[in-house]
Amino acid sequence: MSSQLTVFSLRLNAKTVVLSGICLSLLVVFVCATSFSFVNSYDTKANSLAVDNFQSFYSAADNSVLKFSSDGKFVCRYEEFKYGKIGMIDVGNPMKMMVYYPDFSTVVTLDKFLSPLITYNFFELGYQNITAVASSTDGRIWFYDNIDFKLKKIDETGKVFLESQQLNVLLEQAPNPNFMKERDNKVYMNDPSLGILVFDLFGSYSKTIPLKGLKRFQVLQDEIVYFENGQLNAYNPTTLDVKSLALPDTIDVSLAVLEKNRLGVMRKERIDFYKY
Numbered sequence: 001m002s003s004q005l006t007v008f009s010l011r012l013n014a015k016t017v018v019l020s021g022i023c024l025s026l027l028v029v030f031v032c033a034t035s036f037s038f039v040n041s042y043d044t045k046a047n048s049l050a051v052d053n054f055q056s057f058y059s060a061a062d063n064s065v066l067k068f069s070s071d072g073k074f075v076c077r078y079e080e081f082k083y084g085k086i087g088m089i090d091v092g093n094p095m096k097m098m099v100y101y102p103d104f105s106t107v108v109t110l111d112k113f114l115s116p117l118i119t120y121n122f123f124e125l126g127y128q129n130i131t132a133v134a135s136s137t138d139g140r141i142w143f144y145d146n147i148d149f150k151l152k153k154i155d156e157t158g159k160v161f162l163e164s165q166q167l168n169v170l171l172e173q174a175p176n177p178n179f180m181k182e183r184d185n186k187v188y189m190n191d192p193s194l195g196i197l198v199f200d201l202f203g204s205y206s207k208t209i210p211l212k213g214l215k216r217f218q219v220l221q222d223e224i225v226y227f228e229n230g231q232l233n234a235y236n237p238t239t240l241d242v243k244s245l246a247l248p249d250t251i252d253v254s255l256a257v258l259e260k261n262r263l264g265v266m267r268k269e270r271i272d273f274y275k276y
Helices: 026-032
Strands: 009-012 015-018 037-043 048-051 057-060 064-068 074-079 088-090 097-101 106-110 116-121 130-135 141-145 150-154 160-163 179-183 186-191 195-200 205-209 218-220 223-228 231-235 242-246 253-259 262-267 270-275
Touching: 048 088, 048 253, 048 262, 057 088, 057 262, 057 270, 088 130, 097 130, 130 186, 141 179, 179 218, 218 253, 223 253
Parallel strands: 130 179
Antiparallel strands: 009 015, 037 270, 048 057, 057 064, 064 074, 088 097, 097 106, 106 116, 130 141, 141 150, 150 160, 179 186, 186 195, 195 205, 218 223, 223 231, 231 242, 253 262, 262 270
């Protein structure tokens, strides 16, 4: 039997309801997980929300990052003002998460307690036009160099460790990515006009997923999960199917993320945490 076969159980109110069927993929989770159990809420104004593979949640405001347990309990805070506003966070490597400050073209990596580890200033490293960065599971940093049109990975000293071919030549047009992430031995680079460019861990271009207009997304079981119009959608690049997951409450919702059986919902002045 495939290793992807998973038996799902849902907790509804105070009782546990065990599904008698077997779910085959993440898409079926979007069908099965229609009941949510509220876990916790935390009052905060955030601009983004992320979750790592240990089900810890992270919210980012202009100058701070908050970390929460899988049950939505506050764990710790990171705060820094000298690099301007936070543009994005990447928690793909929870032991070395990444905070990106676009105004100063600076990346700060943090440990699991949100203590600073390494600071990368791309201006000082000689890069003048960086629009997308991502953390790697090996502790290095991916970024797209808009000057020579290459996906690159640098080590802790700023030395180029890997780089792709010139993508303007390979694709016959120059990408302009706004987001990227590494997941399950692949790198996903998003260009809202072109779609999602997929690379292997050596920086070799593989394909383009024709899903356009996105700003942020998750990758779960090779499916693209993104928030749109008050719900989460899962796009299967193989079948081109899209499944939707209705949220427990869409009032003031600006973003939602999930990992395994945990859901985080970012609202105007708070974050709600659920299990399913």
